[in-house]
Amino acid sequence: MKLSARNLTLAYGARTVIRDVSLEIETGEMVAIIGPNGSGKSTLLRGLSRLHRPASGQVFLGEQDIRSIGAREVARRLAILPQSPADGTDLTVRELVWRGRYPHQGILQRATRADYAAVEWAMEASDVLALAERPLANLSGGERQRAWIALALAQQPRVLLLDEPTSFLDLQHQIEVMELLRRLNGEGITVITVLHDLVLAARYARRIVAISAGDVCFDGRPRDVFTADALERVFRVPMIVLTDPVSGLPIPVPGYHASAVTV
Amino acid sequence: MAGMATSAGSTRKEIASGPGRMKRAGALPLVVVAAAIVVLVLVAALSLMYGAVTLSPGEAISGLTSNSDVFAHNVVWQIRFPRVLDAMLVGASLAVAGALLQGVTRNPLADPTILGITAASGLSSSAAIVFIDQQMPQWGIAMAAVIGGLFGAGVLFVIAWRGAISTVRLALAGVALSAFFGAAIVGLLASSRTFLQTSLGFLAGGLYGSEWRDLNAMLPYVIPALVVAFLLSGRLNMLALGEDVAAGLGVLTDRTRLAVLAVAGVLTAAAVSTAGLVSFVGLVCPHFARYTVGPDNRYLVPVSAVYGAILVVAADLLAKLVIAPSEIPMGIVTAGVGAPFLLYLVKFRP
Numbered sequence: 001m002k003l004s005a006r007n008l009t010l011a012y013g014a015r016t017v018i019r020d021v022s023l024e025i026e027t028g029e030m031v032a033i034i035g036p037n038g039s040g041k042s043t044l045l046r047g048l049s050r051l052h053r054p055a056s057g058q059v060f061l062g063e064q065d066i067r068s069i070g071a072r073e074v075a076r077r078l079a080i081l082p083q084s085p086a087d088g089t090d091l092t093v094r095e096l097v098w099r100g101r102y103p104h105q106g107i108l109q110r111a112t113r114a115d116y117a118a119v120e121w122a123m124e125a126s127d128v129l130a131l132a133e134r135p136l137a138n139l140s141g142g143e144r145q146r147a148w149i150a151l152a153l154a155q156q157p158r159v160l161l162l163d164e165p166t167s168f169l170d171l172q173h174q175i176e177v178m179e180l181l182r183r184l185n186g187e188g189i190t191v192i193t194v195l196h197d198l199v200l201a202a203r204y205a206r207r208i209v210a211i212s213a214g215d216v217c218f219d220g221r222p223r224d225v226f227t228a229d230a231l232e233r234v235f236r237v238p239m240i241v242l243t244d245p246v247s248g249l250p251i252p253v254p255g256y257h258a259s260a261v262t263v
Numbered sequence: 264m265a266g267m268a269t270s271a272g273s274t275r276k277e278i279a280s281g282p283g284r285m286k287r288a289g290a291l292p293l294v295v296v297a298a299a300i301v302v303l304v305l306v307a308a309l310s311l312m313y314g315a316v317t318l319s320p321g322e323a324i325s326g327l328t329s330n331s332d333v334f335a336h337n338v339v340w341q342i343r344f345p346r347v348l349d350a351m352l353v354g355a356s357l358a359v360a361g362a363l364l365q366g367v368t369r370n371p372l373a374d375p376t377i378l379g380i381t382a383a384s385g386l387s388s389s390a391a392i393v394f395i396d397q398q399m400p401q402w403g404i405a406m407a408a409v410i411g412g413l414f415g416a417g418v419l420f421v422i423a424w425r426g427a428i429s430t431v432r433l434a435l436a437g438v439a440l441s442a443f444f445g446a447a448i449v450g451l452l453a454s455s456r457t458f459l460q461t462s463l464g465f466l467a468g469g470l471y472g473s474e475w476r477d478l479n480a481m482l483p484y485v486i487p488a489l490v491v492a493f494l495l496s497g498r499l500n501m502l503a504l505g506e507d508v509a510a511g512l513g514v515l516t517d518r519t520r521l522a523v524l525a526v527a528g529v530l531t532a533a534a535v536s537t538a539g540l541v542s543f544v545g546l547v548c549p550h551f552a553r554y555t556v557g558p559d560n561r562y563l564v565p566v567s568a569v570y571g572a573i574l575v576v577a578a579d580l581l582a583k584l585v586i587a588p589s590e591i592p593m594g595i596v597t598a599g600v601g602a603p604f605l606l607y608l609v610k611f612r613p
Contacts, residue, residue: 051510073513075512076513082508090558096504102497107497151508152511
């Protein structure tokens with residue numbers, strides 16, 4: 001399902017965070033949104049998912065204005081996983097994932113076979129079936145993140161938005177989460193994720209949207225966007241772009257500490 | 264209360280012995296509810312028997328079911344039965360209000376008294392009596408209390424919900440509101456000499472002299488509010504996952520919060536109109552409920568209601584017995600149970 005923004009402006013009170021952004025994300029794309037802190041990445045994600053009412057402009061899910069569709073209706077097609085969601089709950093993984101069926105259930109309506117099937121599928125896809133009865137609080141960071149992704153999947157979304165799903169995870173868990181997203185994308189789900197880690201973005205996304213000061217400054221394939229010049233303009237740090245000898249994909253690294261190079 | 268304590272104890276053992284806490288207390292809500300209802304019936308039965316005069320079980324039953332024993336019939340039907348029903352309704356209302364407030368604020372310390380809603384209801388109802396009509400009928404008092412309760416909930420929403428919810432901000436706002444409204448109540452009652460005597464029972468909270476008309480005044484508010492509370496409990500589960508997650512799942516978070524606060528305000532006010540400023544029921548009962556049926560609000564809300572009814576009926580029974588044939592205000596008993604519990608929470612819960 002296509003997701004697009006037209007002349008989208010997002011603000012917190014008088015402070016404009018995203019200014020006049022237009023963006024078309026086609027069905028089945030895997031997009032990474034990158035940019036420095038405070039550039040408006042998370043706000044853009046919230047705007048794209050109906051969590052933030054635009055100051056002006058529109059967001060379209062498929063052909064419909066996202067604000068003309070009911071909140072539950074949107075939640076059946078599009079799921080968003082915010083950055084580090086609350087962990088103050090004492091739910092088990094299965095209980096958490098069941099919450100993802102909310103947009104499909106009516107008040108007082110009993111769980112249907114479709115609900116059970118969706119919950120099982122979501123837990124299987126996110127590889128948390130074995131953890132189903134464990135309380136969330138007892139899981140490692142990577143396991144917990146997969147459980148939250150399972151919650152989003154239980155909505156059976158066509159579009160999945162994630163805000164920094166790999167932050168606070170160690171390398172192995174980062175790779176686990178990104179591999180999961182790639183698998184889901186392979187099943188036809190449009191994946192849009194805010195990422196801090198440029199190496200992960202280069203490796204897993206097929207399209208990079210770079211945000212700087214509330215505007216899209218680069219939009220394209222990793223090979224085209226990840227040039228030292230372009231990245232320096234976005235992050236205001238001297239950058240070096242290496243090439244992965246195996247995949248040929250770019251590996252952007254900061255080139256800041258020139259004085260430390262002694263050889 | 265003794266029955267509740269043992270059922271909570273056995274549940275705890277079950278959690279500890281389960282493999283990796285596999286077997287959760289939440290799997291047994293029906294058993295818990297059934298046990299709680301049995302306890303409720305037992306305390307209610309005791310409450311029909313004991314008071315200024317003691318009725319034997321046989322006298323209480325025949326008083327309840329026939330009028331062959333005119334004395335027992337009058338004691339049961341004119342005094343004790345309505346008072347037990349009032350106690351149940353007051354307890355259920357306060358406990359559900361507490362469960363809603365703890366759910367919506369995601370704060371285990373939330374409770375209608377701590378957040379100032381009790382005092383707002385009390386101020387409004389006592390102001391109505393002092394300024395409008397000293398002989399105000401009970402339905403008028405209830406209506407005034409509800410207006411005050413809704414006002415208190417509204418003030419809380421506006422003050423504490425601009426931007427992100429902060430536990431500290433909410434608690435501070437609650438302390439300020441309850442101190443302010445509480446002082447206003449005392450000032451109001453102290454300056455009106457005519458009913459200083461009855462106001463003591465109101466301030467401490469109690470059911471002395473409560474009758475059918477109290478029940479009739481509460482029912483139109485409490486029954487719909489309890490139904491709405493139950494219907495909102497599923498959405499409360501979503502709010503527990505955090506603002507953005509809930510919104511992403513299709514919950515209209517602001518509207519839900521406003522509705523939850525309004526319902527909590529109405530329930531608190533209805534209880535205050537009958538029983539005065541009873542504290543701690545709304546704090547203790549949801550915790551007990553969470554302990555026995557787990558965090559799912561669809562169980563937590565109705566189970567809290569039953570626990571609240573038990574606590575207030577039992578507290579009222581004790582209040583009648585401690586210095587019988589005189590009584591102490593029932594609120595003293597709930598505070599006697601609630602305050603140590605609060606201290607326990609502060610000390611042992613993160």
